[in-house]
Amino acid sequence: MTHTTETHNEQDHTLRQGLAAGTSIGASILLLTVGALSLLEGISAVLDDEVFVAGPEYVYAFDLTTWGWIHIVLGVLLVIAGLGLVTGAGWARATAIVIAAVSIVGNFLWLPYYPWWSILVIxxxxxxxxxxxTWRPLRD
Incomplete structure (x- = not known):
């Protein structure tokens, strides 16, 4: 009876390890994607792309170039956190959550310039x- 219980525990442990690894890889890839999108968004704004339009009464109005640099910095930070997650760095989890939350706020403030892009990134x-x-790394 103990052999069956040990086998079941080993299979359960292996399954959870696989799910944890899959979740971390998925989050890493998404974080890298969000970082790349933010970089592209920032570069587009810095180069004064005519895609962006804001109404004259926008409360959080910055110069388009300023918004571009904000998104470039956010993009770089998101990519660094994503690479940290890929490598399994201990600092990367908390950093990824904080930077993703800051990116949500930045894109919310960016909504009037390019709403569909902002909603996608949010x-x-x-x-x-x-x-x-929700990812809980398991230790051996």
């Missing part, structure tokens, strides 16, 4: 936060 950040927060 949604991806929410998924990243959920994935990283």
């Amino acid at each position: 949604a991806l950040n929410v998924v990243v936060i959920w994935g990283v927060a």
